[in-house]
Amino acid sequence: MxxxxxxxxxxxxxxxxxxxxxxxxxxxxxxxxxxxxxxxxxxxxxxxxxxxxxxxxxxxxxxxxxxxxxxxxxxxxxxxxxxxxxxxxxxxxxxxGEAAYHCASLLADRFAVVTSVPEALPVLRGNLIRYGLAARCAGLRAAGVPVLEIDAGTPEALAAIRREVHAGLEQDGADAIVLGCAGMAALAADLSEDFDCPVIEGIAxxxxxxxxxxxxxxxxxxxxxxxxxxxxxxx
Amino acid sequence: MxxxxxxxxxxxxxxxxxxxxxxxxxxxxxxxxxxxxxxxxxxxxxxxxxxxxxxxxxxxxxxxxxxxxxxxxxxxxxxxxxxxxxxxxxxxxxxxGEAAYHCASLLADRFAVVTSVPEALPVLRGNLIRYGLAARCAGLRAAGVPVLEIDAGTPEALAAIRREVHAGLEQDGADAIVLGCAGMAALAADLSEDFDCPVIEGIAxxxxxxxxxxxxxxxxxxxxxxxxxxxxxxx
Amino acid sequence: MxxxxxxxxxxxxxxxxxxxxxxxxxxxxxxxxxxxxxxxxxxxxxxxxxxxxxxxxxxxxxxxxxxxxxxxxxxxxxxxxxxxxxxxxxxxxxxxGEAAYHCASLLADRFAVVTSVPEALPVLRGNLIRYGLAARCAGLRAAGVPVLEIDAGTPEALAAIRREVHAGLEQDGADAIVLGCAGMAALAADLSEDFDCPVIEGIAxxxxxxxxxxxxxxxxxxxxxxxxxxxxxxx
Amino acid sequence: MxxxxxxxxxxxxxxxxxxxxxxxxxxxxxxxxxxxxxxxxxxxxxxxxxxxxxxxxxxxxxxxxxxxxxxxxxxxxxxxxxxxxxxxxxxxxxxxGEAAYHCASLLADRFAVVTSVPEALPVLRGNLIRYGLAARCAGLRAAGVPVLEIDAGTPEALAAIRREVHAGLEQDGADAIVLGCAGMAALAADLSEDFDCPVIEGIAxxxxxxxxxxxxxxxxxxxxxxxxxxxxxxx
Amino acid sequence: MxxxxxxxxxxxxxxxxxxxxxxxxxxxxxxxxxxxxxxxxxxxxxxxxxxxxxxxxxxxxxxxxxxxxxxxxxxxxxxxxxxxxxxxxxxxxxxxGEAAYHCASLLADRFAVVTSVPEALPVLRGNLIRYGLAARCAGLRAAGVPVLEIDAGTPEALAAIRREVHAGLEQDGADAIVLGCAGMAALAADLSEDFDCPVIEGIAxxxxxxxxxxxxxxxxxxxxxxxxxxxxxxx
Amino acid sequence: MxxxxxxxxxxxxxxxxxxxxxxxxxxxxxxxxxxxxxxxxxxxxxxxxxxxxxxxxxxxxxxxxxxxxxxxxxxxxxxxxxxxxxxxxxxxxxxxGEAAYHCASLLADRFAVVTSVPEALPVLRGNLIRYGLAARCAGLRAAGVPVLEIDAGTPEALAAIRREVHAGLEQDGADAIVLGCAGMAALAADLSEDFDCPVIEGIAxxxxxxxxxxxxxxxxxxxxxxxxxxxxxxx
Structure with missing residues (x-):
């Protein structure tokens, strides 16, 4: 294939x-x-x-x-x-994006999305509504970190992402996390282990x-x- | 202005x-x-x-x-x-499209949309959902007439459009009609008079x-x- | 006209x-x-x-x-x-109210409403649901100021309104503000300039x-x- | 009490x-x-x-x-x-109205409403949306009979009501019927027996x-x- | 009966x-x-x-x-x-559960649910969506107290429940409270008096x-x- | 694996x-x-x-x-x-069921479901609402054929299923078909070829x-x- x-x-x-x-x-x-x-x-x-x-x-x-x-x-x-x-x-x-939302819906009751910058949120919100999965999304969160800094993997960027993952689980009540940025793919495995829940990145x-x-x-x-x-x- | x-x-x-x-x-x-x-x-x-x-x-x-x-x-x-x-x-x-839906929402409880060809319907449906006005739309209908024939104003094209306007009012229970194709603009006034209800075209x-x-x-x-x-x- | x-x-x-x-x-x-x-x-x-x-x-x-x-x-x-x-x-x-919601929907992805007193919120919420625009509303907020004080334009009233406008933009993630009280009409222009976003009052x-x-x-x-x-x- | x-x-x-x-x-x-x-x-x-x-x-x-x-x-x-x-x-x-919808929701998966005249439908639809029970309503139907004729109990009126009850069950797929007019109260028991399903009138x-x-x-x-x-x- | x-x-x-x-x-x-x-x-x-x-x-x-x-x-x-x-x-x-939601919908614009432990929330959320009453629910809250401690009526358990009732009214903007646990039935009358609003328990x-x-x-x-x-x- | x-x-x-x-x-x-x-x-x-x-x-x-x-x-x-x-x-x-709905949502704008008997419809409808995919479903249809007859593959059973597939595409406006019964699995390939659209069965x-x-x-x-x-x- x-x-x-x-x-x-x-x-x-x-x-x-x-x-x-x-x-x-x-x-x-x-x-x-x-x-x-x-x-x-x-x-x-x-x-x-x-x-x-x-x-x-x-x-x-x-x-x-x-x-x-x-x-x-x-x-x-x-x-x-x-x-x-x-x-x-x-x-x-x-x-x-769509792939990550569908996978999350099969593994958890509700998921939170953690993306890079707040400007990205309206497009994601619109997509979730059109796909029909908005009610499965407990929260849409931006780490406030531009894509390039995420790629660079600075400690500040990682800390900001972890903070939002934590908030998505504890404040929004999500059971799984969707990483809303292709540049976060490498972080999924570690975050999943640390927070003991599915952390889904879109490329996989x-x-x-x-x-x-x-x-x-x-x-x-x-x-x-x-x-x-x-x-x-x-x- | x-x-x-x-x-x-x-x-x-x-x-x-x-x-x-x-x-x-x-x-x-x-x-x-x-x-x-x-x-x-x-x-x-x-x-x-x-x-x-x-x-x-x-x-x-x-x-x-x-x-x-x-x-x-x-x-x-x-x-x-x-x-x-x-x-x-x-x-x-x-x-x-958006303008016509908003105007219709201010003049009638529910509106029906009559557009040219069935292929157009999914995009319109997606827009209505995103704008939030899907619940105000009583029916999405295609006259089955390509845009060029609408422009040519053939009797067959006009008859097909009138048939769907009628169905939107009687079958879908709409109180107003939105004409879902720029080429239908010239028909709005006559249709509004004949069917005695608001018929809204998007350019106006x-x-x-x-x-x-x-x-x-x-x-x-x-x-x-x-x-x-x-x-x-x-x- | x-x-x-x-x-x-x-x-x-x-x-x-x-x-x-x-x-x-x-x-x-x-x-x-x-x-x-x-x-x-x-x-x-x-x-x-x-x-x-x-x-x-x-x-x-x-x-x-x-x-x-x-x-x-x-x-x-x-x-x-x-x-x-x-x-x-x-x-x-x-x-x-309806006019302000429709205008806001044409200028911004989502809007927040800032009104006078909390008792007003259920009626506004019910209207938004019936109009179909509830999903476009990021937050319904009351400044906790009775209408007469708003008319009097006391500094406390203005401060309370500004606080809720700020919260609507920053906490609710709205991109525009609807002023939910006829008595706030005179404030729209200044608030729009200060917060650099559309601030819509209903009479206009x-x-x-x-x-x-x-x-x-x-x-x-x-x-x-x-x-x-x-x-x-x-x- | x-x-x-x-x-x-x-x-x-x-x-x-x-x-x-x-x-x-x-x-x-x-x-x-x-x-x-x-x-x-x-x-x-x-x-x-x-x-x-x-x-x-x-x-x-x-x-x-x-x-x-x-x-x-x-x-x-x-x-x-x-x-x-x-x-x-x-x-x-x-x-x-509200009472009948809530009772129907406790007895059946979905209900159909049969009311007197088509002009009544938009108010009922708006109420169902506001109450939150619109998704439980399989169909809103008007018998096309004015209230006074219903009160008079003419054979034509009864036949029209029965026709819509039948359509609500067979076409809309409802499991129960709500009679959407105070004047129909006396018909509920017979209709319930004849159609072998709950037929709910609002006064009771x-x-x-x-x-x-x-x-x-x-x-x-x-x-x-x-x-x-x-x-x-x-x- | x-x-x-x-x-x-x-x-x-x-x-x-x-x-x-x-x-x-x-x-x-x-x-x-x-x-x-x-x-x-x-x-x-x-x-x-x-x-x-x-x-x-x-x-x-x-x-x-x-x-x-x-x-x-x-x-x-x-x-x-x-x-x-x-x-x-x-x-x-x-x-x-269903009974409490329907009663609350007849007494208040929106209600908040206070239940025992967070694991209970997804089932309740799913039920509210299926019943159609999710939009009437202003907030789903867990007191973080296991059922047995609620039954025991410890002061800590009562304090935790009161805290969430208060938050449901003040933060979520609910007008009534649903107690989401059979073991809380005995608390309803006192809570209703203290918070001066309907507090609904499911058995009654x-x-x-x-x-x-x-x-x-x-x-x-x-x-x-x-x-x-x-x-x-x-x- | x-x-x-x-x-x-x-x-x-x-x-x-x-x-x-x-x-x-x-x-x-x-x-x-x-x-x-x-x-x-x-x-x-x-x-x-x-x-x-x-x-x-x-x-x-x-x-x-x-x-x-x-x-x-x-x-x-x-x-x-x-x-x-x-x-x-x-x-x-x-x-x-869930698997078929998610796959259909990735291949088509809207799908219709064709299942065996009408009694099955309420459970499927409830699931679609809970999964969030009800808006992607253009129609829920029962062929009126019990499961055993489907398994037996009688010509009457096949004809009834084909009739509903056709209605789902032409009347409901679906772009893909979900076969809502495990016993229909063997029919998917032929139906997909004959109707020239995705026909999805749940086991695959x-x-x-x-x-x-x-x-x-x-x-x-x-x-x-x-x-x-x-x-x-x-x-």
């Missing part, structure tokens, strides 16, 4: 980090290819970056689809361009669900909302 | 039609400029077209914002790129609400979800 | 204050008449006052309707008697939306819930 | 019919007094009638409260003036719940939304 | 306590029989205990049903096995509602979800 | 059918053990059967847990005893998701709702 992870951010360093996380989380019997957007914003921080990144990301989805990929993972916690990607694919397409969750769907022979619906786009007459 | 209507579809004919509808619906004391996307898909029919159109549309939003516009209207019933446009604007930004609703917000001195929030995008380091 | 603002409170001083706020917020091309209830409670503080005020208010709606008004605004943040008023009017009718919002609907040629639905009342046989 | 049923409709004939239904449904150990509004509309058909009736009904609530009633029932399926009545009472106050349900609350020593909360109205300074 | 209270917990001491509370709360004209499960877990603390207790409890429901009981009350705040019990009964069946509420339904001649629906179980072929 | 499928129905024939479906759907790198309840009802048709089956099923969960299973699947579309099973397991536990979905969670190193939360049951003192 061949899985494709696309990083909608144009940063090559970020793509490398995602590739490293994907190597650690490759499902049994699968091989994973990681691609990055050839253009668009270096990092996606809000709706404008997201909008500018999607056309470049869709290119990668189409290329991988033509190459015969069995499943796609969109490696941005905003699930940027997810609906459009599904229109271009027969293989299943999973966003890492996304690869696992894409492999599950593909392995079960399931494909994206081409009826209704995810129908292939109509051909246009030339201008 | 200067208002800006942007057509995210690249079709010049469609932009002309929108300009004509906008002339008929210019609010008192306002002047309206209509622009069209300089590139992207000729018509927006689904999420991929929407995604490819947004970068071109955002260009127009930025230009109009720099030129000192007092309010923006996005003339696509999908409200394509609405969040991203708000991030780039200090002036209010209103989508024609969008211009009216943008003028209302701008006239009241209100501007798009720059906190949280609609903050201006961060500057990126050059690649 | 002729707009009618009715103050359901019988206090003449309050009617004057509303008239002053309405003068500052008259939409372009409109003239505004402000009327006050000829009887009923001096001030509306809870459901009993509201119930006793509505018959008097409906009298004003009927008079203005007969006089040919193009739109009505109910100047009580509880939106007292809104459904009944719509049954009596062909022109659009907008409550100032109500006039703007009533003018928008009327200007777009839209009228209250006479189907379903807002049908004119049936004539009764004499007793 | 002394229970008070108030008919907010001014029709003496209707008050007599309600008194007859109340006699048949008096709970064990209770005595029931039925009063009618001394003024206001003869019958409540929509929000304007409701608004004009409430002040007269509140008078009856206050009189009964002063006389030492242990519980009140508002005998209009719209639950007209329910919040205001609770503000004036220490004893429990139950609306017959309202008396039963008012007696249940009073018998358990429970009283209306005077905190928050149902606090007694504040005294006003004289004008 | 004969009512049956079943304690799904196998603890005889608990059954005695419930019998004592039931004696204090017997509705007018009713006699109450209290039974305890003949096997299963001594106390129900979570879903496994609940699952193991239900078969024993259903036995008691069947016995009482055969003996001609007019109504059943399940005396566990989790409403353990409620759906299954309804399938076996023609008489009404009420859970004490359950008996009152079961008597109300039975007294009104209402019975559990045998359509749909509560149909009697089908006979199986012998294995 | 070792996966455990438990059939809560006591029918050995049904267990064999499930084992056969599980063999066809074993995820890469996994081995599957199928167990059946040693007692309890032969088939689960409603809440009483479910309640009587759970203690026997939990025994199998505990045995498999002790034997070192990496993931459990509960092979009843009602997801009988799911919460209790999670309390007893550290490995992930997935119900086949459940095995895929259990393998996905286990493969990603995720385990059931032991905080909050799924904590291990407390030890009881001996009676």
């Amino acid at each position: 061949r899985l494709h992870v696309v990083n909608p951010n144009a940063s090559a360093a970020m793509t490398e980090g995602i590739a490293s996380a994907a190597r650690d989380a490759t499902p049994a019997g699968a091989s994973v290819t990681v691609t990055g957007a050839a253009g668009g914003p270096l990092s996606i921080e809000g709706p404008v970056d997201g909008a500018m990144a999607v056309p470049w990301m869709l290119q990668r989805i189409e290329e991988a689809e033509r190459a015969g990929t069995d499943g796609h993972v969109i490696a941005c916690f905003d699930d940027t361009g997810l609906d459009a990607a599904r229109c271009l694919a027969r293989a299943p397409v999973v966003g890492i 969750a996304g690869l696992a669900l894409a492999a599950a769907l593909a392995g079960a022979g399931l494909r994206t619906s081409k009826r209704g909302g995810y129908a292939a786009p109509r051909q246009k007459a030339p201008r | 200067r208002l800006h209507v942007v057509n995210p579809n690249a079709s010049a004919a469609m932009t002309e039609g929108i300009a004509s509808a906008a002339r008929d619906a210019t609010p008192a004391g306002a002047s309206v400029t209509v622009t069209g996307a300089a590139g992207g898909p000729l018509s927006i029919e689904g999420p991929v077209d929407g995604a490819m159109a947004v970068p071109w549309m955002l260009q127009r939003i930025e230009e109009a914002e720099r030129a000192g516009t007092d309010g923006h209207v996005i003339a696509c019933f999908d409200d394509t790129g609405l969040d991203a446009a708000r991030c780039l604007a200090r002036a209010p930004v209103v989508g024609i 609703a969008g211009l009216a609400l943008a003028a209302a917000l701008a006239g009241a001195g209100l501007r798009t929030s720059k906190r949280g979800g609609y903050a201006a995008p961060r500057q990126k380091a050059p690649r | 002729r707009l009618h603002v009715v103050n359901p409170n019988a206090s003449a001083a309050m009617t004057e204050g509303i008239a002053s706020a309405a003068r500052d917020a008259t939409p372009a091309g409109a003239s505004v008449t402000v009327t006050g209830a000829a009887g009923g409670p001096l001030s509306i503080e809870g459901p009993v006052d509201g119930a006793m005020a509505v018959p008097w208010m409906l009298q004003r709606i009927e008079e203005a309707e007969r006089a040919g008004t193009d739109g009505h605004v109910i100047a009580c943040f509880d939106d007292t008697g809104l459904d009944a008023a719509r049954c009596l009017a062909r022109a659009p009718v907008v409550g100032i 919002a109500g006039l703007a939306l009533a003018a928008a609907l009327a200007g777009a040629g839209l009228r209250t639905s006479k189907r379903g819930g807002y049908a004119a009342p049936r004539q009764k046989a004499p007793r | 002394r229970l008070h049923v108030v008919n907010p409709n001014a029709s003496a004939a209707m008050t007599e019919g309600i008194a007859s239904a109340a006699r048949d449904a008096t709970p064990a150990g209770a005595s029931v007094t039925v009063t009618g509004a001394a003024g206001g509309p003869l019958s409540i058909e929509g929000p304007v009638d409701g608004a004009m009736a409430v002040p007269w009904m509140l008078q009856r609530i206050e009189e009964a409260e002063r006389a030492g009633t242990d519980g009140h029932v508002i005998a209009c399926f719209d639950d007209t003036g329910l919040d205001a009545a609770r503000c004036l009472a220490r004893a429990p106050v139950v609306g017959i 349900a309202g008396l039963a719940l008012a007696a249940a609350l009073a018998g358990a020593g429970l009283r209306t909360s005077k905190r928050g939304g149902y606090a007694a109205p504040r005294q006003k300074a004289p004008r | 004969r009512l049956h209270v079943v304690n799904p917990n196998a603890s005889a001491a608990m059954t005695e306590g419930i019998a004592s509370a039931a004696r204090d709360a017997t509705p007018a004209g009713a006699s109450v029989t209290v039974t305890g499960a003949a096997g299963g877990p001594l106390s129900i603390e979570g879903p496994v205990d609940g699952a193991m207790a239900v078969p024993w409890m259903l036995q008691r429901i069947e016995e009482a049903e055969r003996a001609g009981t007019d109504g059943h009350v399940i005396a566990c705040f989790d409403d353990t096995g409620l759906d299954a019990a309804r399938c076996l009964a023609r008489a009404p069946v009420v859970g004490i 509420a359950g008996l009152a509602l079961a008597a109300a339904l039975a007294g009104a001649g209402l019975r559990t629906s045998k359509r749909g979800g509560y149909a009697a179980p089908r006979q199986k072929a012998p294995r | 070792r996966l455990h499928v438990v059939n809560p129905n006591a029918s050995a024939a049904m267990t064999e059918g499930i084992a056969s479906a599980a063999r066809d759907a074993t995820p890469a790198g996994a081995s599957v053990t199928v167990t059946g309840a040693a007692g309890g009802p032969l088939s689960i048709e409603g809440p009483v059967d479910g309640a009587m089956a759970v203690p026997w099923m939990l025994q199998r969960i505990e045995e498999a847990e002790r034997a070192g299973t990496d993931g459990h699947v509960i092979a009843c579309f009602d997801d009988t005893g799911l919460d209790a099973a999670r309390c007893l397991a550290r490995a992930p536990v997935v119900g086949i 979905a459940g095995l895929a998701l259990a393998a996905a969670l286990a493969g990603a190193g995720l385990r059931t939360s032991k905080r909050g709702g799924y904590a291990a049951p407390r030890q009881k003192a001996p009676r």
